[in-house]
Amino acid sequence: MVAVQSWGRLGAAQHHTQSLSDRAQVPAQLAAASADAPGLAYGLGRSYGDVCLNPGGLLWQTAALDHYLAFDEASGVLRCEAGVTLRDIQRLCVPRGWSLPVVPGTQFVTVGGAIANDVHGKNHHLAGSFGDHLRRFTLARTDGSVRECVPGEPMFAATVGGLGLTGVIVDAELQLKRVPGPWLTVETLPYRDLHEFFDLADASEAGWEHTVSWIDCLHRAGRGIFMRANPADLDLSLPPPRAERRVPLVPPMSLVNRLSLKPFNALYYAAKGKRATSVQHHENFHHPLDVLRDWNRIYGPRGFYQYQCVLPFAAGRDGIRALLEAISAAGMGSFLAVLKTFGHRESVGMLSFAMPGVTLALDFPNEGERTLKLFASLDAIVREAGGRLYPAKDARMPRELFEAGYSRLAEFLPHRDPGISSAMSRRLMGQ
Numbered sequence: 432m433v434a435v436q437s438w439g440r441l442g443a444a445q446h447h448t449q450s451l452s453d454r455a456q457v458p459a460q461l462a463a464a465s466a467d468a469p470g471l472a473y474g475l476g477r478s479y480g481d482v483c484l485n486p487g488g489l490l491w492q493t494a495a496l497d498h499y500l501a502f503d504e505a506s507g508v509l510r511c512e513a514g515v516t517l518r519d520i521q522r523l524c525v526p527r528g529w530s531l532p533v534v535p536g537t538q539f540v541t542v543g544g545a546i547a548n549d550v551h552g553k554n555h556h557l558a559g560s561f562g563d564h565l566r567r568f569t570l571a572r573t574d575g576s577v578r579e580c581v582p583g584e585p586m587f588a589a590t591v592g593g594l595g596l597t598g599v600i601v602d603a604e605l606q607l608k609r610v611p612g613p614w615l616t617v618e619t620l621p622y623r624d625l626h627e628f629f630d631l632a633d634a635s636e637a638g639w640e641h642t643v644s645w646i647d648c649l650h651r652a653g654r655g656i657f658m659r660a661n662p663a664d665l666d667l668s669l670p671p672p673r674a675e676r677r678v679p680l681v682p683p684m685s686l687v688n689r690l691s692l693k694p695f696n697a698l699y700y701a702a703k704g705k706r707a708t709s710v711q712h713h714e715n716f717h718h719p720l721d722v723l724r725d726w727n728r729i730y731g732p733r734g735f736y737q738y739q740c741v742l743p744f745a746a747g748r749d750g751i752r753a754l755l756e757a758i759s760a761a762g763m764g765s766f767l768a769v770l771k772t773f774g775h776r777e778s779v780g781m782l783s784f785a786m787p788g789v790t791l792a793l794d795f796p797n798e799g800e801r802t803l804k805l806f807a808s809l810d811a812i813v814r815e816a817g818g819r820l821y822p823a824k825d826a827r828m829p830r831e832l833f834e835a836g837y838s839r840l841a842e843f844l845p846h847r848d849p850g851i852s853s854a855m856s857r858r859l860m861g862q
């Protein structure tokens with residue numbers, strides 16, 4: 432057995448592991464292995480909590496399912512195995528004028544992981560989430576069967592955002608979108624409070640492809656820095672993305688704490704809180720943290736949680752204000768705090784996270800009971816607002832909050848594969 436962690440480093444549970452590398456063999460491998468005990472697919476473990484963990488059980492590692500199967504340069508249709516990373520796709524396709532239509536905040540994510548969490552990016556208001564651009568995928572089930580799933584079918588909608596619980600995605604066909612090149616024109620605009628944030632978000636939706644904002648989680652009014660970007664048709668000889676560095680070790684305690692957070696946020700706002708226009712490489716804009724490998728170590732040996740919720744627009748302004756007040760009164764959080772509006776479209780997946788509304792995502796060093804107590808008060812605000820939490824980031828949400836937030840849960844459950852289980856499914860679905 433080996434110790435496996437997810438991105439939050441909240442613990443290292445022992446797992447049996449099996450690498451999947453030959454897609455023709457996958458159905459037989461699943462059937463043979465799951466006869467003993469349920470297994471679970473594992474991509475790159477970039478989920479923060481327990482959605483990708485199966486403590487004491489088996490993980491099917493998919494990273495070696497890394498072959499491209501077909502790419503039509505005229506139509507931008509790409510077929511590849513499920514362990515191919517989004518970074519590999521972007522580095523292959525962007526120079527050819529095609530891009531993934533949706534990318535999350537890190538590129539170190541597999542295609543299978545992106546489907547299973549139906550990930551979103553900074554362009555949700557125009558492009559929806561990852562599942563909206565899927566043309567088909569192949570799903571292997573632990574009874575040895577194989578299904579080709581296409582949009583409109585129940586198994587497609589159950590698997591997109593299905594938390595890996597309907598089978599193992601073996602390969603997928605994606606529709607890429609045209610891009611003029613790797614560059615983006617980026618505008619940076621400071622905002623002093625949540626009113627200004629919502630005004631900027633409204634004003635930017637039609638004319639800007641990507642919008643996102645950093646928010647000072649200790650500032651009760653909700654000041655922050657809004658960023659909006661569009662693809663730029665520029666032939667530049669600017670320097671390529673910055674070289675990657677690595678956090679070399681786990682410090683004995685979290686470097687993010689009450690002492691460091693307030694001055695950091697104040698300094699960051701003072702330094703960056705000026706209206707500016709720049710040209711940025713798409714990797715730097717979309718994945719700024721990817722240049723610092725293992726940055727999750729800065730939270731020390733106890734790890735960290737991320738709390739990401741979405742609140743419907745109707746309750747969004749009051750709800751976000753209430754969340755910020757609770758967080759700033761507790762003096763907790765981190766400088767990694769993001770506020771963004773989603774678009775008005777419903778997601779294709781039965782358990783997809785994204786819905787029309789406003790999403791807040793914040794990291795919290797793990798301070799044990801103190802952190803969990805704060806989360807309980809945040810949960811009450813989310814519940815009251817009719818919102819939901821993001822399973823990809825979660826390690827502790829109560830089952831009743833999950834059930835309240837995901838109204839299509841009953842429709843999803845019959846599509847589960849009985850040979851698959853995760854720590855999260857046992858916590859939130861009871862098996």
Ligand SMILES: Cc1cc2nc3c(=O)[nH]c(=O)nc-3n(C[C@H](O)[C@H](O)[C@H](O)COP(=O)(O)OP(=O)(O)OC[C@H]3O[C@@H](n4cnc5c(N)ncnc54)[C@H](O)[C@@H]3O)c2cc1C
Pocket residue numbers: 438471472473474475476477478479482483493513514534535536537539540541542543544545547548549550551552594595596598599600601720823824
């Ligand atoms: C720095 C950072 C920024 C992020 N930003 C965003 C963001 O902006 N938007 C967003 O939506 N998410 C974001 N995420 C979360 C991340 O995109 C998701 O957790 C993603 O699903 C991780 O993919 P993975 O390949 O590492 O899968 P894992 O984390 O290993 O697994 C995730 C889930 O996918 C399932 N799975 C994996 N492969 C398969 C397969 N082949 N078949 C079936 N199921 C499978 C697993 O069982 C598990 O349920 C971010 C994460 C990090 C670390």
